[in-house]
Amino acid sequence: MTDLSHLRSDFPILQREINGYPLTYLDSAATTQKPEQVIEAIDTYYRMYNANVHRGAYTIATEATDAYEAARAKVADFIGARTEELVFTRGTTSALNFIAYGWGLDNLHEGDKVVLTMMEHHSNIVPWQIISRHTGCELVYLPIDEGFEVDLTDLESVIDDRVKVITVSAMSNVTGALGPVAALVEAGRAVGAIIVLDGAQFVPHMPTDVTELGADFLAFSAHKMLGPTGIGALWGRPELLEAMEPTEGGGEMISDVQLYDSRWAPVPHKFEAGTPPIAQAIGFGTAVDYLSKIGMTDVRDHEKAITAYALERLAAVPDLEVFGPRDVERRGGAVSFQLGDIHAHDIATIVDQYGVAVRAGHHCAKPLMRHLAVPATARASFYVYNTNEDVDRLVAALEQARDVFGLT
Amino acid sequence: MTSLDELYREVILDHYRNPRHRGSLSGPHIHAEGQNPSCGDEFFLDLIIEDGIVKDVAINGQGCSISQASGSMMADKIVGMSVEDVRDVAHKFKTMMTIEEGENPVDPDRPGSVLGDLEALQGVRKFPVRIKCADLAWTTLQDALAQSD
Numbered sequence: 001m002t003d004l005s006h007l008r009s010d011f012p013i014l015q016r017e018i019n020g021y022p023l024t025y026l027d028s029a030a031t032t033q034k035p036e037q038v039i040e041a042i043d044t045y046y047r048m049y050n051a052n053v054h055r056g057a058y059t060i061a062t063e064a065t066d067a068y069e070a071a072r073a074k075v076a077d078f079i080g081a082r083t084e085e086l087v088f089t090r091g092t093t094s095a096l097n098f099i100a101y102g103w104g105l106d107n108l109h110e111g112d113k114v115v116l117t118m119m120e121h122h123s124n125i126v127p128w129q130i131i132s133r134h135t136g137c138e139l140v141y142l143p144i145d146e147g148f149e150v151d152l153t154d155l156e157s158v159i160d161d162r163v164k165v166i167t168v169s170a171m172s173n174v175t176g177a178l179g180p181v182a183a184l185v186e187a188g189r190a191v192g193a194i195i196v197l198d199g200a201q202f203v204p205h206m207p208t209d210v211t212e213l214g215a216d217f218l219a220f221s222a223h224k225m226l227g228p229t230g231i232g233a234l235w236g237r238p239e240l241l242e243a244m245e246p247t248e249g250g251g252e253m254i255s256d257v258q259l260y261d262s263r264w265a266p267v268p269h270k271f272e273a274g275t276p277p278i279a280q281a282i283g284f285g286t287a288v289d290y291l292s293k294i295g296m297t298d299v300r301d302h303e304k305a306i307t308a309y310a311l312e313r314l315a316a317v318p319d320l321e322v323f324g325p326r327d328v329e330r331r332g333g334a335v336s337f338q339l340g341d342i343h344a345h346d347i348a349t350i351v352d353q354y355g356v357a358v359r360a361g362h363h364c365a366k367p368l369m370r371h372l373a374v375p376a377t378a379r380a381s382f383y384v385y386n387t388n389e390d391v392d393r394l395v396a397a398l399e400q401a402r403d404v405f406g407l408t
Numbered sequence: 409m410t411s412l413d414e415l416y417r418e419v420i421l422d423h424y425r426n427p428r429h430r431g432s433l434s435g436p437h438i439h440a441e442g443q444n445p446s447c448g449d450e451f452f453l454d455l456i457i458e459d460g461i462v463k464d465v466a467i468n469g470q471g472c473s474i475s476q477a478s479g480s481m482m483a484d485k486i487v488g489m490s491v492e493d494v495r496d497v498a499h500k501f502k503t504m505m506t507i508e509e510g511e512n513p514v515d516p517d518r519p520g521s522v523l524g525d526l527e528a529l530q531g532v533r534k535f536p537v538r539i540k541c542a543d544l545a546w547t548t549l550q551d552a553l554a555q556s557d
Contacts, residue, residue: 341425343472345447346416349535353412362448369448375470376448404416405473 002302008385010035021355024393029173029334029381030359031223038226041286042279053278068278071285078288080209081235087268088281091232092200093123095219098234099196100127102244110136114165117142117150118371119172122364124198144371148175148324152183163193170202174363175324176331185214200224205303205332207296210235227287231280241267248273299384303333306382310335310391317398319407323372333382340407344376350404351397414531423477428484431466438555442548444540449475453548457556462486462494472541474532479545481526498546501526507543
């Protein structure tokens with residue numbers, strides 16, 4: 001097993017005690033904790049060179065601009081992309097909205113199909129529903145099979161030349177299942193559809209190379225990969241970004257403004273209207289530096305090992321059912337489960353008394369929850385700073401939950 | 409007693425596992441629905457009110473033990489009561505949970521004397537994020553009563 005336990009001291013929050021127990025943070029699929037390096041980079045910006053980016057002629061404005069653009073280069077490099085293909089957004093949700101509005105409104109028409117999967121997060125469903133109302137395009141969902149993976153059995157009957165977009169989560173935030181990216185890229189290419197990847201759960205945990213993935217768009221968030229909230233990224237093929245309309249207009253995104261018309265700034269700036277989240281971008285850049293220093297192969301290996309350990313320990317808890325693939329090669333580190341007749345919120349409250357932070361609810365994936373026929377699940381999710389001891393603490397706390405509810 | 413034992417009193421787990429008046433009513437009745445969108449809890453309430461008296465009640469929905477037990481205990485409590493008394497109980501309950509203004513009506517020296525089993529839900533107050541769970545059924549009830557006006 002790749003031992004990353006030395007990293008824990010980089011994360012100040014892990015020193016905290018909750019209800020007299022050490023914080024056992026198992027909610028990284030929702031947001032990750034931040035290392036000292038990221039906190040310090042943001043702090044230094046505000047203390048030393050806080051200024052608005054672009055156009056500033058003075059020293060600290062230049063420093064801020066350089067740092068902001070350097071962060072773009074780092075994030076682009078992290079996913080094997082060129083700097084000018086990387087748009088900073090508010091996060092995955094806003095990146096997916098930019099695609100749905102910016103590409104969808106112009107290119108989708110009545111009779112066209114957008115193919116999604118039943119394991120999508122609301123952020124990759126609702127924007128397409130809105131675009132469907134505007135354009136009359138049809139949404140078609142690929143089902144989930146008994147192994148909690150996207151069911152491709154009927155793919156051939158779904159994919160035809162009416163399909164203009166295939167949009168899929170590269171890794172489910174509920175089941176941890178990897179999305180069938182390669183198969184959908186191939187299917188999409190055959191009919192000329194664009195492929196959109198929701199990478200919110202994938203990019204933080206897997207070595208990512210946009211060329212290898214072969215998709216047209218990739219969306220992800222900084223705060224799920226050790227960076228701050230309020231920033232994420234949209235990567236797109238340059239020719240698509242060139243042709244795509246900006247969703248937001250304003251300052252920073254223009255090259256010229258007349259009374260009745262304007263011309264846009266070059267990509268990526270035409271998608272970054274208004275003052276961007278500068279400190280957040282700098283923090284994002286530092287976060288990918290941190291991850292690159294560990295090495296994403298080691299990050300993935302560590303998570304496979306801890307997920308395997310968690311699945312093994314959880315399988316031994318009586319009355320516990322895991323909703324997700326068993327094979328760690330086919331999944332990430334978000335583990336959803338149900339424990340007897342104890343509602344997920346009750347589980348979360350009880351384990352919190354032992355310092356264990358897990359998420360409970362529908363995880364912004366209500367269609368998937370309905371498909372699994374559960375109103376809510378509890379979810380433990382892992383990242384670089386988690387250890388097998390964290391899993392042991394979770395399992396011990398779950399035993400307490402069984403005890404409170406009188407399960408024997 | 410630990411906070412957890414206070415939260416998950418036996419009577420609460422009993423109502424969670426064996427909810428009273430669960431189902432729906434046929435014939436003319438008042439129907440109200442409550443939801444906590446952040447956690448997905450749902451509560452459905454059917455009421456028959458005749459001559460100012462709650463003649464029958466049925467509850468349905470899904471959610472955590474607190475939300476469902478609170479609804480079951482509420483249904484048990486209000487059957488046969490006058491609408492006026494039901495409003496009073498709802499207010500007392502919400503005051504006990506510090507959701508509505510007022511002094512806690514519960515008498516610590518005589519547990520159960522004011523709100524009966526419902527007083528077992530007081531343990532929820534130590535878990536502020538869960539108060540909305542206990543509250544769901546009662547807000548739905550208040551909606552239903554508003555319909556009857």
